[in-house]
Amino acid sequence: MSExxxxxSALVAARPQAVSALLRYFRDLDSAEEAFQEACVRALxxxxxxxxxxxxxxxxxxxxxxVGIDTVRxxxxxxxxxxxxLISDLDDAETAIAERLDSEQYRDDVLxxxxxxxxxxxxxxxxxxxxxxxxxxxxxxxxxRAFLVSESAMEQRITRAKARIGQADIPFEPPGxxxxxERLSAVAAMIYLTFxxxxxxxxxxxxxxxxxxxxxxxxxxxLLKLYPAEPEVMGLAxxxxxxxxxxxxxxxxxxxxxxxxxxxxxxxxRAMIEEGLELIDKAMHHRSPGPYQLQAAIAALHxxxxxxxxxxWRQIDLLYATLxxxxxxxxxxxxxxxxxDKVRGPQAALAMIEPLAPRxxxxxxxxxxxxxxxxxLGRRQEAQAAFDRAIALANSPAEAAHIRSHLDRLIRNSEAxxx
Amino acid sequence: MLYAILCYHFEDVVTSWTQEEDDAxxxxxxxxxxxLRSDGKLGPAVRLLPTTTATTLxxxxxxxxxxxxxxxxxxxxxxxxxxxxxxxxxxxxGIARDFARANPGGSYExxxxxxxxxxxx
Numbered sequence: 001m002s003e004x005x006x007x008x009s010a011l012v013a014a015r016p017q018a019v020s021a022l023l024r025y026f027r028d029l030d031s032a033e034e035a036f037q038e039a040c041v042r043a044l045x046x047x048x049x050x051x052x053x054x055x056x057x058x059x060x061x062x063x064x065x066x067v068g069i070d071t072v073r074x075x076x077x078x079x080x081x082x083x084x085x086l087i088s089d090l091d092d093a094e095t096a097i098a099e100r101l102d103s104e105q106y107r108d109d110v111l112x113x114x115x116x117x118x119x120x121x122x123x124x125x126x127x128x129x130x131x132x133x134x135x136x137x138x139x140x141x142x143x144x145r146a147f148l149v150s151e152s153a154m155e156q157r158i159t160r161a162k163a164r165i166g167q168a169d170i171p172f173e174p175p176g177x178x179x180x181x182e183r184l185s186a187v188a189a190m191i192y193l194t195f196x197x198x199x200x201x202x203x204x205x206x207x208x209x210x211x212x213x214x215x216x217x218x219x220x221x222x223l224l225k226l227y228p229a230e231p232e233v234m235g236l237a238x239x240x241x242x243x244x245x246x247x248x249x250x251x252x253x254x255x256x257x258x259x260x261x262x263x264x265x266x267x268x269x270r271a272m273i274e275e276g277l278e279l280i281d282k283a284m285h286h287r288s289p290g291p292y293q294l295q296a297a298i299a300a301l302h303x304x305x306x307x308x309x310x311x312x313w314r315q316i317d318l319l320y321a322t323l324x325x326x327x328x329x330x331x332x333x334x335x336x337x338x339x340x341d342k343v344r345g346p347q348a349a350l351a352m353i354e355p356l357a358p359r360x361x362x363x364x365x366x367x368x369x370x371x372x373x374x375x376x377l378g379r380r381q382e383a384q385a386a387f388d389r390a391i392a393l394a395n396s397p398a399e400a401a402h403i404r405s406h407l408d409r410l411i412r413n414s415e416a417x418x419x
Numbered sequence: 420m421l422y423a424i425l426c427y428h429f430e431d432v433v434t435s436w437t438q439e440e441d442d443a444x445x446x447x448x449x450x451x452x453x454x455l456r457s458d459g460k461l462g463p464a465v466r467l468l469p470t471t472t473a474t475t476l477x478x479x480x481x482x483x484x485x486x487x488x489x490x491x492x493x494x495x496x497x498x499x500x501x502x503x504x505x506x507x508x509x510x511x512x513g514i515a516r517d518f519a520r521a522n523p524g525g526s527y528e529x530x531x532x533x534x535x536x537x538x539x540x
Contacts, residue, residue: 005440006432007525013431052524055494056429214437219432224471228488237471271468278472281486 007047011040014057015137016222020113021106024172026068026276029116029134029162034070035058042067044380046090066228080155107226108174111183114219118186119165126161128194132157134214145208146197162258184227188236191219195240199247202398203255211217212246224279234283241276242299257402273303295321313342334366337373346376347355364393368403420531421462422503422511425517428497428525430469447521455514462535463503465469470496495525502532 022032039060053059117131125147132138132146144154144240152404153178175183198212223254227233249263280296298319305311320336334353341349350373353366360366371386436444455461470489477484489496501518505511508529515527 009435009440010429010524013435176506218435221469221471222431228471228484234487235469275468275472278468282472282474285485309449360489 003048004044007044007052010052010056011043011060013136014060016110016113016135017057017106018060018064019134020109021057022064022066023113024109025065027172029166031068033134034066035064039064039090059326071183078222104363108180110222110226111175111180111187112170113225114170114187114190115183116165116168116170116171118162118190119168122161122164124190124193125197126157127159127190128197129154130161130165131190131194131219132212135219137212138215142211146212148205150206175334184223184230185235188232189221189225191216192220192236192240192292195244199243202251202257202396206251206255210247213240213247216240217244228388229286231283231286231288232290232292235290235296238279238283239292239296239299240277241272242303244294245272245276245303256405257400259300259402259405267308268303276300277303289322289326291323291327292417298323309361311342313339319342330359331363331365334360334363334369341373341376346373348376362393364390364395364399367393371403371407420507420534422505422508423509423530423532424501424515425497425505425528425530426499426501426518426525427493427528428498428522429494430496430498432524433498434469443520451514451517451521453519460504460514462504463537464499464501466499469471490502498525502535 018039019036023029026032026035030365042063043060047053113135114131117127117134119127122130129143129147132143133140138146140155140158141151143158144151147154149157181329190300194212196218198209198214198216201209217237217240220233220240224230224233224237226353243267246260246263248269249265249267249400250258252258276296277300280293280300283293284297298316301312301316301319317336317339318392320332324336326334333356337349337353340352348372353370353373356366367386367390371383371390374380374383387403390403391400394403452461452464473487473489475486475488475490477486503511503514505514509527510530515529518527
């Protein structure tokens with residue numbers, strides 16, 4: 001890696017800490033971002049000659065604060081900082097700043113920065129766009145490409161979202177325990193949404209949306225470092241790692257989805273799977289199950305099976321049952337039915353999903369699963385009707401193609417001569 | 420003399436590498452590994468998963484306490500280590516310099532080994 005690229009990746013990595021601390025100083029997002037930008041410009045000038053500081057985030061905060069204070073002409077003599085070209089040599093000053101950074105407050109700074117992006121009045125895509133812009137530092141152009149909109153449209157959305165959160169008035173005092181838990185849960189949800197925006201992409205959207213998955217993983221790791229003993233944060237990171245590990249196997253060259261049971265498991269990313277399995281193992285020692293841990297545990301069982309036949313469906317059924325209990329939702333029941341089909345057969349699975357019909361009447365996957373179960377039971381005409389409905393509800397050509405392949409295969413199998 | 424080279428790096432930076440960047444670093448390191456191996460100087464080498472997967476057992480009390488996270492919160496994290504058979508500290512520092520060119524950023528801590536158990540893996 002060239003030195004410039006290496007400095008750039010250090011700047012990207014330091015961004016969440018630096019911007020969030022600068023936000024605490026300036027109490028204003030635009031000032032914090034501008035100060036950070038300026039500090040980065042100076043870093044690019046200074047680091048190649050003077051060497052990279054031991055703590056890049058502390059350096060950037062220090063310099064950013066200086067710059068910001070200059071800019072707003074709020075400087076008072078006693079608060080003056082050493083000029084930034086001296087900082088790399090001033091070990092003492094840097095250590096003092098770094099110690100302040102390690103404090104509890106610094107943790108809450110980053111959480112606050114993430115949390116302000118989760119303003120409940122913002123539509124989810126705006127929450128995600130804001131987090132990518134402010135926390136991850138993606139350019140407006142990069143975000144626009146990920147959401148398949150023009151740069152100017154995205155610029156407008158981000159400006160509107162910023163104006164909205166500017167009025168939100170999130171307190172700067174350290175949060176209480178309950179408030180912190182609430183923020184963590186909102187932030188975790190936003191990170192998972194970001195991941196899903198990338199993960200659910202098909203066809204031509206796969207490549208431009210891939211950075212969403214990478215950035216979501218980066219945010220989850222950041223959150224996990226700040227809160228290393230939160231089992232749900234471990235679960236969230238594990239869930240995304242285990243799903244992302246399948247990325248290369250789950251999209252075919254033409255952009256269509258490859259079903260889990262048809263994926264070439266040699267293409268799964270072993271390092272990500274290892275990391276995900278370790279995290280879910282650690283999380284489960286807390287004996288405090290939550291929705292992310294349960295979903296991660298289910299993903300782990302898939303990841304551990306060397307081929308589809310070895311999948312522990314019985315355990316997956318039990319995990320879905322617990323998830324249903326913790327977070328009742330017709331979609332969870334629908335997913336559970338897929339496991340129930342493997343363990344107890346299509347009749348039991350169909351009985352489980354039939355009561356969901358009124359609530360999932362417009363849901364593509366409901367009709368996909370229903371059709372597959374009916375077909376297994378030999379109820380061809382009803383199956384055909386369900387598949388037709390699924391294709392009509394498909395959100396993308398890839399989803400429709402997925403149902404057609406499902407349909408073709410099941411028809412082929414059921415046409416095979418019976419012994 | 421056996422020396423351990425403990426590899427410290429900014430974990431945030433390393434985990435932000437794209438697959439291509441990671442592969443490029445590993446390829447450059449691989450050249451050095453190959454040379455050390457053919458010189459009979461390369462012992463076991465380990466790359467660790469991120470510190471977020473770490474668990475720490477505090478044994479300064481009668482019933483050890485198991486906590487999540489790495490032992491120490493440091494600016495740079497211990498991400499792996501090598502065991503090297505070197506003639507002298509100078510030689511091992513030279514090897515560490517080669518590693519540094521292949522993988523800049525962070526620090527290497529060189530520590531002589533006092534007991535070496537090859538294990539049974």
